[in-house]
Amino acid sequence: MSKLLLLRRDGYKQEDMDSAVRELFEHFGGITKFIAPGDRVLLKVNLVAGHSPERCVTTHPSVARAAARSVLEAGGRPVIADSPGIDSFNRAARKAGLADAARELGVPCVELTDPVPLPPLPDAAFHKVEVSRLALKSDFILNLPKMKTHAQMLLSLGVKNFFGCVASQRKAEWHYNVGLRREAFASLLLDIWNGLNAAPQKGVRTFTILDGVVGMHGLGPTNGKPFPFGVMAGAEDALTMDFWLCRMMGAELEDFPLWRAAKARSMPQCALSEEDVAGDFPPQRQWEGVDIPRLDSLSVVPGLSRLPFGSALERALASRPAHRSERCTGCGKCAAVCRAEAITPRGKELSFDYGRCIRCYCCHEMCPSDAIWFQDGLLRKAMRLFGK
Ligand code: SF4
Numbered sequence: 001m002s003k004l005l006l007l008r009r010d011g012y013k014q015e016d017m018d019s020a021v022r023e024l025f026e027h028f029g030g031i032t033k034f035i036a037p038g039d040r041v042l043l044k045v046n047l048v049a050g051h052s053p054e055r056c057v058t059t060h061p062s063v064a065r066a067a068a069r070s071v072l073e074a075g076g077r078p079v080i081a082d083s084p085g086i087d088s089f090n091r092a093a094r095k096a097g098l099a100d101a102a103r104e105l106g107v108p109c110v111e112l113t114d115p116v117p118l119p120p121l122p123d124a125a126f127h128k129v130e131v132s133r134l135a136l137k138s139d140f141i142l143n144l145p146k147m148k149t150h151a152q153m154l155l156s157l158g159v160k161n162f163f164g165c166v167a168s169q170r171k172a173e174w175h176y177n178v179g180l181r182r183e184a185f186a187s188l189l190l191d192i193w194n195g196l197n198a199a200p201q202k203g204v205r206t207f208t209i210l211d212g213v214v215g216m217h218g219l220g221p222t223n224g225k226p227f228p229f230g231v232m233a234g235a236e237d238a239l240t241m242d243f244w245l246c247r248m249m250g251a252e253l254e255d256f257p258l259w260r261a262a263k264a265r266s267m268p269q270c271a272l273s274e275e276d277v278a279g280d281f282p283p284q285r286q287w288e289g290v291d292i293p294r295l296d297s298l299s300v301v302p303g304l305s306r307l308p309f310g311s312a313l314e315r316a317l318a319s320r321p322a323h324r325s326e327r328c329t330g331c332g333k334c335a336a337v338c339r340a341e342a343i344t345p346r347g348k349e350l351s352f353d354y355g356r357c358i359r360c361y362c363c364h365e366m367c368p369s370d371a372i373w374f375q376d377g378l379l380r381k382a383m384r385l386f387g388k
């Protein structure tokens with residue numbers, strides 16, 4: 001059996017989403033292989049912020065509806081949940097259409113709160129990660145990511161979506177802790193994904209159904225542009241899904257921090273085989289014109305942070321956030337999410353303290369008005385000089 005199934009779906013008609021979810025489960029042995037009657041099933045949507053479905057930031061409500069229906073039919077108890085970065089959960093769920101989808105089916109739609117320690121696995125890089133109790137204690141997690149590019153991590157696909165199981169403000173704390181080290185952040189993502197998968201009572205504890213009907217490219221995960229990938233994807237192994245989609249979107253695996261982190265751990269998913277992929281899309285580059293963000297890969301200068309003045313040098317090399325006051329509404333979300341306290345808002349004007357800024361780009365991610373852009377750092381400037 002292949003490890004990844006890709007189905008063509010060009011729109012969000014409910015019957016098309018219902019049939020896609022059914023087919024994806026059937027390919028992997030049927031939903032009853034994963035979910036037993038009475039199981040509490042977390043439907044982990046992407047609700048990073050409160051945007052309407054047309055903005056393509058969040059999991060489409062028809063996908064959540066189809067997934068919840070399948071779980072109900074299997075006798076499970078679905079709960080739609082996530083933890084937005086800064087927005088109020090109820091407002092975000094309403095705006096994204098997820099609250100309505102849940103209400104129609106009589107399913108709870110709740111915020112992931114109540115952090116509890118994630119038992120670390122022997123090969124974990126981080127040993128003090130906390131995730132929401134609901135994520136840890138659910139019998140099964142049905143992961144429902146949105147297919148998007150990501151200004152900091154290149155792509156936001158299956159594995160990245162599990163980061164939402166870290167409750168609200170703690171996400172910003174992790175961004176602050178790892179700072180500019182993208183491989184370290186990717187390694188944290190691997191720890192969270194591995195930890196949530198490793199439930200003692202079940203062989204497989206997560207299944208990923210990715211909403212790529214209309215995803216996002218450019219400066220995602222919130223301020224990019226919609227892109228019609230026309231795909232629904234399913235996999236037991238979210239990491240294999242991510243690596244294949246990275247290739248098919250036209251990005252280099254070596255540029256994907258998640259790939260580099262997995263490679264450093266010699267994870268078997270790094271050995272891609274075309275036999276892994278089945279369905280309506282052959283395992284070659286599929287989508288032309290996807291705008292993949294250009295990351296300032298500081299890994300080209302290994303050990304930089306350990307040099308004298310290394311962290312100052314890193315900041316100079318990396319692109320930095322800048323403000324477009326003409327788009328700003330003065331909402332203050334950027335300053336609220338910035339754990340480095342590098343932003344001082346003054347109405348619709350902002351000032352950045354670049355000595356404090358750790359280039360995590362959370363301010364860009366949380367800005368609802370696309371009022372934050374990036375000024376090239378020295379690395380990007382040098383690359384442009386050499387035509388890269
Ligand atoms: S200013 Fe933006 S990029 Fe810099 S640390 Fe704060 S949130 Fe992160």
Ligand code: SF4
Binds near residue numbers: 328329335367
């Ligand atoms: S830059 Fe964006 S997040 Fe910050 S105050 Fe302006 S509109 Fe709000």
